[in-house]
Amino acid sequence: MNKSELIDAMAADAGISKGAAKKALESFISNVGNSLNQGKRVSLVGFGSWSVSSRSAREGRNPQTGKSISIAAKNVVKFKPGAELDNSVNAK
Structure with a gap:
């Protein structure tokens, strides 16, 4: 599964638009990266x-x-x- 397939699956499972699913996934990735960058x-x-x-x-x-x-x-x-x-x- 690649990123776009994951976005499609998230949108379908949550009943939200692909745009909202993409924003949610990008926010998750960004926040995990920022926390790890801070040593957390x-x-x-x-x-x-x-x-x-x-x-x-x-x-x-x-x-x-x-x-x-x-x-x-x-x-x-x-x-x-x-x-x-x-x-x-x-x-x-």
Whole structure:
């Protein structure tokens, strides 16, 4: 499912226009991003939680040449699914 398909599904499920669903989705994405940027954790009970983790600088290898390369430190976003989401994906 891509973004436009998600907007269509949200609009149909909520009985709202696609424009309103698009604004709601963009607001959600923006607010999650802003919270993570401030170092906060975002948690939706039953769905999952997002957090930011620091990855330290390290040495890596170029797979084509085998030469060592330096990989810079950076922050990465992590997602941990909630129990309800995990159960729904693993239900048979």
